[in-house]
Amino acid sequence: MHRYRSRKGEKLERTQISLSKEERALIQKVADKEGVSMSYVIREAVRHYCTDPDSEDPWERLMDIVGVIDTGDPRSSVDHDKVIYG
Numbered sequence: 001m002h003r004y005r006s007r008k009g010e011k012l013e014r015t016q017i018s019l020s021k022e023e024r025a026l027i028q029k030v031a032d033k034e035g036v037s038m039s040y041v042i043r044e045a046v047r048h049y050c051t052d053p054d055s056e057d058p059w060e061r062l063m064d065i066v067g068v069i070d071t072g073d074p075r076s077s078v079d080h081d082k083v084i085y086g
Contacts, residue, residue: 012043017042024038027041027042071083
């Protein structure tokens with residue numbers, strides 16, 4: 001059995017899965033957009049799907065939404081009141 005390490009340094013075990021063309025294309029699209037591997041996208045999806053949201057650290061859940069809005073303004077993090085309230 002091959003063993004790998006993730007970006008976080010955790011030991012990984014190789015697993016084979018079967019996907020439809022559409023599923024594979026969806027994963028590849030996310031991987032390309034995020035600049036990560038398809039394996040990373042799948043691992044994150046498994047963690048998200050299998051984790052009880054109540055058991056997760058609330059700060060971690062909050063950090064999931066940081067940066068999800070792109071205002072196009074490079075100063076939006078500094079001038080956030082102007083972006084939010086006008």
